[in-house]
Amino acid sequence: MTELLPFLKELLSAPGLSGYEDPAARIIENKWRPLVHEISRGKLGSLHGLRSGTGQEPRPSVMVAAHMDGIGMMVTGITDGFLRITPVGGLDGRVLPGTPVTVYASGTSGGSSGLPGVVAQPSARLLPQEEQDDPVALEHLFVDTGLLPRKITELVRIGDLVSFAQPPVELSGETLSGHSLDNRASVAALTFCLEELQARPHAWDVWAVASSQEEVGTKGASGSSFELRPTIAIVVDVTFAKGPGASEWYAFPLGKGPVIALGPNIHPALQKAMKELAEKLEIPHALEFTPTDTGTDGWATQVSAEGIPTLVMGIPLRYMHTAVEMVALKDIQRAGRLMAEFIASLGLDFMEKIVWDK
Amino acid sequence: MMPTIGNAQIKLLEKLCNASAVSGDEGEVRSLVVEQIKGHVDEVKVDALGNVLATRKGTGEKRLRVMLSAHMDEVGFMLVADEGEGLFRFETIGGMDLRQLPGKAVLVGREHLPGVIGARPIHLTTREERRQKIPLEALRIDIGPGNDKIKPGARAVFATRFQRSGPAILSKALDDRLGVATLVELLKQPPAGIDLLAAFTVQEEIGLRGAQVAAYAFNPDLGIAVDATPALDLPDWDGEENVSYNTRLGAGPAIYIADGATYSDPRLVRWLAGTGDALKIPYQFRQPGGGGTDAGAIHKARAGVPSISVSTPHRYSHTAISVARLEDWKNTFALLHAALARLTPEILAGERA
Numbered sequence: 101m102t103e104l105l106p107f108l109k110e111l112l113s114a115p116g117l118s119g120y121e122d123p124a125a126r127i128i129e130n131k132w133r134p135l136v137h138e139i140s141r142g143k144l145g146s147l148h149g150l151r152s153g154t155g156q157e158p159r160p161s162v163m164v165a166a167h168m169d170g171i172g173m174m175v176t177g178i179t180d181g182f183l184r185i186t187p188v189g190g191l192d193g194r195v196l197p198g199t200p201v202t203v204y205a206s207g208t209s210g211g212s213s214g215l216p217g218v219v220a221q222p223s224a225r226l227l228p229q230e231e232q233d234d235p236v237a238l239e240h241l242f243v244d245t246g247l248l249p250r251k252i253t254e255l256v257r258i259g260d261l262v263s264f265a266q267p268p269v270e271l272s273g274e275t276l277s278g279h280s281l282d283n284r285a286s287v288a289a290l291t292f293c294l295e296e297l298q299a300r301p302h303a304w305d306v307w308a309v310a311s312s313q314e315e316v317g318t319k320g321a322s323g324s325s326f327e328l329r330p331t332i333a334i335v336v337d338v339t340f341a342k343g344p345g346a347s348e349w350y351a352f353p354l355g356k357g358p359v360i361a362l363g364p365n366i367h368p369a370l371q372k373a374m375k376e377l378a379e380k381l382e383i384p385h386a387l388e389f390t391p392t393d394t395g396t397d398g399w400a401t402q403v404s405a406e407g408i409p410t411l412v413m414g415i416p417l418r419y420m421h422t423a424v425e426m427v428a429l430k431d432i433q434r435a436g437r438l439m440a441e442f443i444a445s446l447g448l449d450f451m452e453k454i455v456w457d458k
Numbered sequence: 459m460m461p462t463i464g465n466a467q468i469k470l471l472e473k474l475c476n477a478s479a480v481s482g483d484e485g486e487v488r489s490l491v492v493e494q495i496k497g498h499v500d501e502v503k504v505d506a507l508g509n510v511l512a513t514r515k516g517t518g519e520k521r522l523r524v525m526l527s528a529h530m531d532e533v534g535f536m537l538v539a540d541e542g543e544g545l546f547r548f549e550t551i552g553g554m555d556l557r558q559l560p561g562k563a564v565l566v567g568r569e570h571l572p573g574v575i576g577a578r579p580i581h582l583t584t585r586e587e588r589r590q591k592i593p594l595e596a597l598r599i600d601i602g603p604g605n606d607k608i609k610p611g612a613r614a615v616f617a618t619r620f621q622r623s624g625p626a627i628l629s630k631a632l633d634d635r636l637g638v639a640t641l642v643e644l645l646k647q648p649p650a651g652i653d654l655l656a657a658f659t660v661q662e663e664i665g666l667r668g669a670q671v672a673a674y675a676f677n678p679d680l681g682i683a684v685d686a687t688p689a690l691d692l693p694d695w696d697g698e699e700n701v702s703y704n705t706r707l708g709a710g711p712a713i714y715i716a717d718g719a720t721y722s723d724p725r726l727v728r729w730l731a732g733t734g735d736a737l738k739i740p741y742q743f744r745q746p747g748g749g750g751t752d753a754g755a756i757h758k759a760r761a762g763v764p765s766i767s768v769s770t771p772h773r774y775s776h777t778a779i780s781v782a783r784l785e786d787w788k789n790t791f792a793l794l795h796a797a798l799a800r801l802t803p804e805i806l807a808g809e810r811a
Contacts, residue, residue, distance in 0.1 A: 179693045192580040194592055195561035198777040200618055200628075216623045218779040221557065223690040225702040235557060235591060240695050244773065246626025246781045248708075266563055269572040269617070271602030272544055277563070277574045344545065344598040345578025354543075355603065395581070418600065419576030422561035426574060426600065 105276070105429065107131055108268070108288040112278045115204060115214075115263040117188045118169040118316040121145050128168060128287060128310045135294040136308060142327055145312035146320040151294065155303035155448045162443055163307040163330035163408075165321050165397050166290045167314030167337065170280035171421055173201070173243070173262035181249030182220065182242035185262055189315030193238040195422045197221035200265040203245055207255035215255065216265060217245040266423040273355065274429045281425040283314065285415050285432050286336040289358075292436025293443070300444040304331070314397050321397030325404035331451060332370060332409045334439055335398035338427070339388055339414030349389070352416040355428035357384030358435035359414040365394040365402055367409035369454040374411055374442050383438050388414055409454075413439070461647035461795055463788045467639060470494065471627075471787075472620040474635040478565060480534030480613040481551050481664045484508055486568075487530040487638065491658045494642045499656075509668045510658040511675060514648050520803050525655040525678035525763070526644065526794075527669050527752040528637030528685065529662030532630070533776045535564065535614040537599060544573075544603045548614065550594070552663030558777045560592050563617035566601055567608055572617060573601040616778040625708075625783050632780040633686040634662070636770045640684050640791050649798035659752055666719070669752035673759030679806065680726065680764045681756035684794065686782070687712050687744055687769035704747065705771035707783050710740030711790035714767040717747065719754025723764035725808050730768065733797040740789050744769065764806060768794060 107127075116124025125147050133139055136149035147168070153159045171189030178184070183203065198221070202214040220242040224232040227240055243262055245252065268278030287310055294308055307328045312320030314337075325333060339359055340351040352359050360375055378385045390412070393399050398412040415435050418426040470490075479487040491510050495502060499512040510530070515521070533552030540546055550556075560577035575597055580588075599614055620629040629635075641656050648654050655676040659668030673681060691706040705712040713730050714722050734741040744767075757765035770790045772782035 182692060190580050192577065192583060192588055194557065194588060195577045197555075198558040198774065198779060199561055200779055216621055216628055218628065218774065218777075218781065220692060220774060221555075222692040222695065223688070223702070223704075226690065226692055226694045226700060228695055233591075235589060242692060244692075244781055245623065246628055246783075247624045251624065269563060269574075271572055271574070271600070272605035273603035275544075275602040277572070277600075277602075340579060340582065343600065344576055345596060346582060350582075419561070419574070420579035420581065422577050422579075424561055424563055424574035424576055426576065426602075 104288050104292055107291065108284060111284045111287065112268040112280055115172065115261060116168055116170055117172040117261050117263060118313045120261055121169050121312045124168045125310065131291055132294065132308060135298065142320065142324045144320045144323045146324045147310040148324060148328060149308040151297060151306040153302050153304040159305050160331035160451060161305035161307055162446065163309055163325060163328055163333040164290055164293060164439055165309040165311050165324065165333060165335050166286035167283045167320065167397055168287050168310040169312050169315050171315050172264060175256060175258055175260040175262060177258065178252060178256060181247065181252040182244055183256060185238065185241065185243055187238060190421055192421065193241065194235045196241060197236065199423050201243055202263050202265045203243060203256060204261045205255040206257045206260050215245045215247065217243045220244040264423040275354065275426055276429060277424050277426040279423045279425060281417055281427050282338045282420055285338055285417065285427045289336055289415060289432045289435040292433055293439040296437060296440035297443060300440060302444050303448050304443065304446045306443055311397055318397050318400035322400040322404060325401040325408055329405055330408060333401045334411045334413065335396050335401060336413045336435060337396040338417035338420065340420065341416035341418045343418040352386050354416050354418060355430055357386060358431055358438060359386045359388035361388045361390045361394055361412035361414060363390035364392065365390060365398050365410060366412055370409055370411045377442055377445060378438055381441055383434050463791050467643055470642065471635060471639040474638055475620045475629040475631050478570060478613065478615045479530055479532055480615060481531040481661045483613045484530040484660045491530065491638065491642065495645050498646050505671060505675060507668050507671055508660040509672045511672055512645060512656040514645050514654040516648065516650050516652045518651050521651060521653050522679045522801060522803055523653045523655055524798065525657060525673060525676045525681040525756060526641055527657040527659055527672065527681065527683045527756060528641040529634045529659045529668065529752060530638055531660055531663050532615065533663050535599065537610050537612045537614065540610055544601045544605060545598045548599050552776065554776055556591055556594055559597055562778050564599060564614040565617045566599065566614040567612040569607065571601055571608060573599045573614065575599055618778045625785060627782045627784055628779050630778055630780065632772045632782050633775050636686045636782065636787055637684040640794065643791060644795065649795055652798055652801055662752055666750065666752055666755035669755040673756040673763060677760060678763055681753060683751035683753035683756065683767040685751045685767055685769040686772050688775045689771035689773045704745050705742055707771055707773065707786065709742040710786060711793050712742050712744040712769045712771055714744050715746050717749045719750030720757055720765060722766040724810050725805055726764060726766040729805055730766065730793065730797050733800060734793055737796050739793045739796060741793055
């Protein structure tokens, strides 16, 4: 994992908000290029890397997808040099006041360089009565860069992106905290999987996909699964780790392995195969029960074209959709290894062996 | 040449801001201060509470003994219970808005070990829940599992690091490292005609406690608290004029007339404003209102001490990142230096009204 950590930290320092994934995509593309045989971009911006299998053509293919887009904010207006914002993706306004951000100002004279700023909560007397001592609505928060109003008018345009600026920090017990670990942790797992596959022959073609626009409605994966039309798909995303605010059945211990989802979004035969493989290889894991929507790219992938048998894996993550999301590096590595082992285990007759209702 | 704030002083401010010094645990800033002022003062001591008390004598007859005070402590956290797996309950120290805590990185203990204050994922919250503040009981400082060096009792501060951007400084703890840096510089480039009694105080944020004993010890003729005050100069939500801005960035040092703890001595108000007018140094009057500085303790010391406060304005006080203007800090230093240089004992013989 030591080699993956610098890659993950670099990736976490790139913005790549939903719909504007290029900064993240470039970093991933550079990392993947030596690991795949072909690389291209999908129509909605997803990154597609192909590792050809050793089986005879036409070969079946497996799509392994992790979304690369991150949540953040967008500028909706400027008042006296202060920026008004709207969320990109799901944001609880209560985690924003006092948060360091970077404003990607598109104004000509400033280029697209990042301006440091902070999410500002106005003082009580400048807020409506009901927000003076309670959470402040997002539309009443500002971003303050400290620059003078005339400079801001010159540099910042409506629609400019605002990203969390919290740098990734290594915490104790080989855990990492930062923004956009949802879902760059899974991109790192997918990258680890590709690295493992360098030394593992696989009969199937492998489409590695870093998908776009998951946080605004699983748009990228929907387009990619249609375009690539894989035989099966594995979607890897983050899931809730046990910790403050998440203690129930839906949360999994940090550092105790990835989860394999079970529910209508997941093809039962694939689920069974992966679970048995994890047990055989003694890779720590847990089952995640997802009674309906997994809330991942898997939900869109499964119903793409004539339907795609889908697997969903999860990496436990604390404090999802805050600037200090937290993940255990071991879980990333284990998820990557399990995917690689699963792919390597796929025989050319795998699909024929799947029988419903037996 | 007029002494001023330059790159060396900004560098020192950066070091001071990045140090951890929660009220009652000011050691890091204290060490920096002592190291900085060594060789520039006639006497220096650390008193019973941890204040650094330094004296630099002036020249000439009938010198006023002027106490200047800047507090070393900042708001922060204390870890109070170890719940295992790297999770700690914590309490806040100093006036903090709970709405400013979720989603922040912190540094814990003397080792500056990184940690985070997370929040429940939005996916698991209800609309009703999102209308309520996240209570302190729901928050933890999380340092990651398996580290047994950190124990309850350790202090923590926001992890944000000092940064400059255009005319602005973005940092934690500008309240009151701006004052500390100002005071260090005044000791290094002292106005000649006074005895400068510099108090780098502890425990300001929990009740001006350091200043209370420092003022007793110094027994000064007059006192000046050099602090940082909130600039609440954002737009009003409904487009009305903001009439409760307290101070504004860019308008220069804030001279206090009255706050929640002190009515400034009117002679000192006139002296500082008059200096600004005469030398064309920008200044503003802080809107009379609440709040308080070390002057609140100093003016009540012994038989009473004529006192005032001068603060550099900064936005988002007591949060992970405050925003100040370098120009305002330069003008704070310039105003104080110039005013002290023209200070004579006659000021205390003048009319109050």
